[in-house]
Amino acid sequence: MRFYIIAGEASGDLHAANLIKEIRKIQPGSIFRGLGGDLMKEQGVSLLKHYRQTAFMGFVEVIKNLKKILGFISECKKDILEWKPDAIILVDYPGFNLRIAEFAKQNGYKVFYYISPQVWAWKASRVKKIKRDVDRMFVILPFEKDFYKTWNYEVDFVGHPLLDAVKDFVPEKLYLKNDSEPNQIEKPVIAILPGSREMEITKILPVMLEVVDAFPEYQFVVAAINSIEESFYKKIIGEKNCILLFNKTYSLLANSRAALVASGTATLETAIFSVPQIVCYRGNAISFWIAKRLVDVKYISLVNLILDRQLIKELIQADLTKENIIIELNRILLDEIKRTEIFSGYKELQEKLGGPSASLKTAQSILESMKQEG
Numbered sequence: 001m002r003f004y005i006i007a008g009e010a011s012g013d014l015h016a017a018n019l020i021k022e023i024r025k026i027q028p029g030s031i032f033r034g035l036g037g038d039l040m041k042e043q044g045v046s047l048l049k050h051y052r053q054t055a056f057m058g059f060v061e062v063i064k065n066l067k068k069i070l071g072f073i074s075e076c077k078k079d080i081l082e083w084k085p086d087a088i089i090l091v092d093y094p095g096f097n098l099r100i101a102e103f104a105k106q107n108g109y110k111v112f113y114y115i116s117p118q119v120w121a122w123k124a125s126r127v128k129k130i131k132r133d134v135d136r137m138f139v140i141l142p143f144e145k146d147f148y149k150t151w152n153y154e155v156d157f158v159g160h161p162l163l164d165a166v167k168d169f170v171p172e173k174l175y176l177k178n179d180s181e182p183n184q185i186e187k188p189v190i191a192i193l194p195g196s197r198e199m200e201i202t203k204i205l206p207v208m209l210e211v212v213d214a215f216p217e218y219q220f221v222v223a224a225i226n227s228i229e230e231s232f233y234k235k236i237i238g239e240k241n242c243i244l245l246f247n248k249t250y251s252l253l254a255n256s257r258a259a260l261v262a263s264g265t266a267t268l269e270t271a272i273f274s275v276p277q278i279v280c281y282r283g284n285a286i287s288f289w290i291a292k293r294l295v296d297v298k299y300i301s302l303v304n305l306i307l308d309r310q311l312i313k314e315l316i317q318a319d320l321t322k323e324n325i326i327i328e329l330n331r332i333l334l335d336e337i338k339r340t341e342i343f344s345g346y347k348e349l350q351e352k353l354g355g356p357s358a359s360l361k362t363a364q365s366i367l368e369s370m371k372q373e374g
Contacts, residue, residue, distance in 0.1 A: 001027055001370065004085035005034040006076070006100060008051050008093030010196035010225060011265035012115070013037030015161045015359070016091045019114060020045065022363035033083050035076065038226060048079050052227045069096070077103050087370060090134075091115055098126065101133040110373060112366050114138045116155070120147045127151040136369055138362045141306060142352050158361040159354030162265070166272050167356050171254030174221065174245070185243075187219040188257045190329070191275065192242070193249065195262035196225055198232060203282045205236050208260045210322040211329060212240045218257070218333075223249040258332050260325065267301040267312070271349055276332035276342045278325060279303075279314040303345075306352055311345035 003023070007016040017039035023030050024043075032045040041047055049072065073096060080088065080103075087110040090097040094117030104111045116139045119126045127148065130137065137155040139145055145157040174185045194205040205222070212220050221243045224233050233244050245252055249266075253259065253273035261270050263281040270277045279301040299305050303312050313328045315321075331338050 001030045001087075001367075002083070002085045003030060003032050003034075003087055003089055004080050004083060005032055005036065005040070005045065005089040005091065006093065006097055007034075007036040007040065007091040008096055010037065010051075010227070012091045012093055013039045013051060014165060015115060016040050016045075016089075017043045018161060018164055018359040019089070019091075019362055022359045023367065026363055026367055033079075033085070034089075035072075048076060050227070072096070073099055076100060080104065080109070081107065085109065087112060087366070089114060089366065092117070094118070094126075098129060098133070102129065105133040110370070111135050112138070112369070114362055115140055115161075116144055116148075120144065124151075127153060136365065138358075138365065140358060141302075142354060143306070156361075156365060157354060158358040158365075159356065160268070161358040162268055162272055163350070163353055163356040164359050166250060166269070169250050169254075172248065172251045174248075174251065174255045185219050185221075185255075187217060189252070189255050190215065190218045190220050190333075191252050191256040191259040191261075191270075192220055192222045193259060193261045193266045193270065194222065195264065195266070196227075198228060200262055201228070201232075202236070204262050204280055204320070205233075207282065207320050207322065208280055208325070209237060209240050209242060211260075211325045212242055214322075214326050215329070216241075219243065221245050221252055221256075223252050258329060260329070263300045263314075265302070267303050268349075268353075271303050271312075271346045274343055274346050276339055277312050278328045278332065279312055279316075280320050280325070281314070281316045282320045303349060307345060307349055311342060311349075 005016055007013050013036050016036055020032055020043040034045060035049050035051060036045055036047060037051045088104045090101060090113045092115040098117065101111050111134050113134045116137055131153045138158050139155050140158060140160045145155055148155045192208050194201045194208060222233060224244050224246045226247050253270055253275050256275050259270050259275045259277040260280050261267050261277045263279050267279055281300055299310065299314060300316060301312060301314055304310050315324050
């Protein structure tokens, strides 16, 4: 069976790779092509493009790069027609994937969507297009099934795939690299997760690093990803007493006492590893101003959204300052009552996420649908 699969960022790459693994276990001869990242490539996906070439964040950034984005979409459509898949699997990445869904449906392809666009946050009317263009939608957040029900659209709640990603994970010890022998880190660790896009890292990481000198008794470690050059991170870090750790985010979280986290899937990953965190976000001022008027949500972190209350502190735009981070970091490091409250909230969150096997459930449903079609 031939599947064209599209993911547009690091988290989508991870979940797509795990889904591919499960599909191949059930249907060993399956072949995959599409857009994604290193993890999908490791699973044998023939990539048309790597997501780092197509990832743009924020209204202003998208408008600036609109010609390039439209070019990627055209290239992808052409590639689908030439490759002739049996079905198309879209993973999150709505700005790109909803256009592909419409095109795919018009051209008679079966369309599966794994990880719903956040239509509940803004542009709920897009559900009409999703109903028209998507044969089957697999959602990973507990409240999404009820949301779609209000639009008379039945979707499958499969649980959150991050629970699969961390289920069998065995953490490594962290080491401080010296010119001679690496030494194990002795100080308690504060993790910095600045995001997966250069644009957001440029705006968020410098502010996060401003607090390093205020906590000399801790070791700060930045979670870096292989798709971004080491020199890019080092230019921002400069002389700060901070370690760069590439592609070992889960081991970092497993060894951390607290974390500074850019908004996104990383907030959930941090919660699953039971690390008290502060959500840090700063984007383009115009993009943020537009988003604020369009997006109908109380919180920007998935942890707070799912719990429907503020469990973890969100420092957004002008609130993201050195002084505020220091205050909040001291609170989650030293206040045991606050830490206990966070741990209790995290336990509740995991129960709401629906248990493991999201990738397996989705793979089974996709292949069953294909069999019925055939």
